[in-house]
Amino acid sequence: MTETPTPSARAWMLPLAVALLYLLPTAYNLHIQGIANPDEARYTCPARDIAERGASWIVPEFNDAPRLKKPLLIYWMLALAGRTGDVAHLELATSFRWVPILMGLFSVLCVFGLGRRLIGPRAGILAALILTTTYDFHELNREIIVDPILTGWLTLSWYCFVVALSKLEADPTRTPVLPLLGFYLALGLAALTKGPILIAVFAVAPMAAYLVWERKRYLSGEGRAVWVLHRTGLWWGAPLALAVGLSWLAMLWTAGHEDAVKDFIWNENFRRAAGKVDHNDGIKAYPFLFYLQDLPRGFAPWVMLWMPGMALAWKLRKEISSSGKLLCCAILIPFLFMGLAGSKRAVYMLPLFPVLALFSAWVWDRAVLEAERTPGAMWRKMVLALLAMVLVAGAVGLFIGAAQPAGVAKRLPLENPERIILALGGVGVLGALGLFVFNALKGRLFHASIAALLGPLVLWQVFEMSVRPAKERMDNAGDFYAQIYSGKTQYYKAIKQAELPLVWYGRTHNAACWYLDSHIDRALTTGQLRSLFFERPNRMLVIRKQEFDKLKLDPDHDLQTALIELPIPDYEGYSYRFVFLDPEFAPNPAVLDKVLGKAEVLHEEEDE
Numbered sequence: 001m002t003e004t005p006t007p008s009a010r011a012w013m014l015p016l017a018v019a020l021l022y023l024l025p026t027a028y029n030l031h032i033q034g035i036a037n038p039d040e041a042r043y044t045c046p047a048r049d050i051a052e053r054g055a056s057w058i059v060p061e062f063n064d065a066p067r068l069k070k071p072l073l074i075y076w077m078l079a080l081a082g083r084t085g086d087v088a089h090l091e092l093a094t095s096f097r098w099v100p101i102l103m104g105l106f107s108v109l110c111v112f113g114l115g116r117r118l119i120g121p122r123a124g125i126l127a128a129l130i131l132t133t134t135y136d137f138h139e140l141n142r143e144i145i146v147d148p149i150l151t152g153w154l155t156l157s158w159y160c161f162v163v164a165l166s167k168l169e170a171d172p173t174r175t176p177v178l179p180l181l182g183f184y185l186a187l188g189l190a191a192l193t194k195g196p197i198l199i200a201v202f203a204v205a206p207m208a209a210y211l212v213w214e215r216k217r218y219l220s221g222e223g224r225a226v227w228v229l230h231r232t233g234l235w236w237g238a239p240l241a242l243a244v245g246l247s248w249l250a251m252l253w254t255a256g257h258e259d260a261v262k263d264f265i266w267n268e269n270f271r272r273a274a275g276k277v278d279h280n281d282g283i284k285a286y287p288f289l290f291y292l293q294d295l296p297r298g299f300a301p302w303v304m305l306w307m308p309g310m311a312l313a314w315k316l317r318k319e320i321s322s323s324g325k326l327l328c329c330a331i332l333i334p335f336l337f338m339g340l341a342g343s344k345r346a347v348y349m350l351p352l353f354p355v356l357a358l359f360s361a362w363v364w365d366r367a368v369l370e371a372e373r374t375p376g377a378m379w380r381k382m383v384l385a386l387l388a389m390v391l392v393a394g395a396v397g398l399f400i401g402a403a404q405p406a407g408v409a410k411r412l413p414l415e416n417p418e419r420i421i422l423a424l425g426g427v428g429v430l431g432a433l434g435l436f437v438f439n440a441l442k443g444r445l446f447h448a449s450i451a452a453l454l455g456p457l458v459l460w461q462v463f464e465m466s467v468r469p470a471k472e473r474m475d476n477a478g479d480f481y482a483q484i485y486s487g488k489t490q491y492y493k494a495i496k497q498a499e500l501p502l503v504w505y506g507r508t509h510n511a512a513c514w515y516l517d518s519h520i521d522r523a524l525t526t527g528q529l530r531s532l533f534f535e536r537p538n539r540m541l542v543i544r545k546q547e548f549d550k551l552k553l554d555p556d557h558d559l560q561t562a563l564i565e566l567p568i569p570d571y572e573g574y575s576y577r578f579v580f581l582d583p584e585f586a587p588n589p590a591v592l593d594k595v596l597g598k599a600e601v602l603h604e605e606e607d608e
């Protein structure tokens with residue numbers, strides 16, 4: 001494991017440039033992005049209550065019920081961002097989006113430092129820009145979800161781990177207190193973000209495997225193991241990480257939520273890992289298959305480096321370095337655990353992206369840049385051809401998007417300025433291709449590499465300036481909910497006349513909690529439909545037409561004669577209805593059981 005070269009007086013300019021290149025496309029147009037992801041409302045609604053209404057910091061609530069399926073750190077970070085954004089006159093949702101954006105920046109800068117230490121100065125820049133320009137990393141860091149935060153803390157733990165080992169090698173007599181403190185705190189904060197299991201999978205187990213693999217270097221010799229335990233601060237660091245990571249469970253226990261603590265430990269960790277608490281029964285039966293097909297899509301376009309990279313790694317396996325062993329452990333062990341786990345979602349693999357970016361940068365550095373000293377290498381020709389293909393494909397795609405000949409593109413409501421931006425983006429990517437070819441022919445391969453990385457950066461920026469606004473206009477949840485309570489529609493008048501609290505049932509009810517806020521009394525899951533509406537006919541219900549029609553399938557029951565409905569325009573491909581019971585109607589329990597027996601299977605709340 002190598003030390004970073006002595007920094008020059010202008011060394012700070014490189015991480016600053018990397019940060020700007022990450023923020024320019026990723027943080028653009030944050031204010032137009034609506035709360036649409038079902039998970040976003042689960043985090044933003046409790047955080048809004050904390051930031052604006054002084055709700056409990058220990059027991060966050062969503063939809064009038066405690067929300068204790070995830071640790072508290074995300075709610076705290078969102079609430080603090082909300083209060084900070086209020087000072088800066090930002091909308092609350094925009095303030096919230098800065099949390100994953102900045103944690104993504106944290107990951108990029110840590111990868112920059114890791115690349116410099118593990119591979120070399122050029123690889124640090126390559127790894128950071130590769131991570132910035134991958135598809136899922138760009139998209140998920142704009143979502144108000146827990147995984148970008150987890151990824152940031154885990155990447156910091158890897159950086160501090162590498163720095164601490166480097167300093168121990170340089171001077172075995174001194175304990176590197178600051179890197180070790182950062183390492184243990186980062187692990188604790190990661191556990192406080194999503195629980196302890198994933199910290200073991202993505203950090204502790206790979207790090208332990210690396211130390212065992214390199215035992216001759218770190219563990220051999222009389223008293224060497226004791227030296228490692230002492231010099232790495234394990235005797236004080238492990239308790240510190242556990243105290244930070246599990247502190248919220250202690251808070252919940254003392255607040256009287258013992259059942260929530262037990263549920264989190266058993267259901268949200270062990271049973272979820274076994275696939276017993278999730279919605280992907282068709283996937284969990286096939287180990288690895290889901291991630292083998294989904295992970296390459298998320299890491300596009302740089303997944304193209306994996307095949308030549310694996311071939312190159314196999315060729316060089318007998319001369320694997322300490323850094324290579326570290327990357328092997330950091331990639332293969334998490335993939336093994338997550339591939340075998342019963343619960344699988346694409347977002348679960350986001351913590352693996354920084355390490356995959358380092359591997360891709362190693363491939364790039366070894367196959368292309370090292371070839372400056374070995375001209376004509378097969379690897380250089382292969383990787384340069386792949387990079388050219390990415391730039392050509394990106395430019396062609398932007399021009400096609402501007403022309404909108406395809407059926408999918410025709411449904412996207414691009415305005416003329418956005419078509420111009422797409423066309424200019426195509427020109428920009430072609431310009432990057434020209435720089436790439438010019439520098440490659442001149443033998444300036446590092447400059448050619450930077451030119452190749454500019455292409456996807458242009459692509460993401462163009463996407464945020466053109467496609468994102470068009471998509472938000474086409475599918476804007478805020479506008480849909482606003483028309484319900486505009487004060488000028490028949491829906492609003494019907495609600496005012498009925499003087500009944502509004503209840504939401506059906507798809508998108510999480511978003512309803514965010515947008516309708518004080519107007520909505522409750523968003524229902526199937527199990528709550530009986531008690532909150534039919535058995536107590538003092539609510540007005542918004543129900544998806546699909547569910548409404550299925551409630552009326554049985555012609556024998558008399559419930560349909562008691563329903564009064566008004567249509568609501570379509571949203572997300574579904575039509576909705578306002579429904580409320582006739583005040584004179586007395587529900588028959590036998591009829592309710594018959595009807596609700598069919599309704600129970602119509603809707604299930606999506607889980608994280």
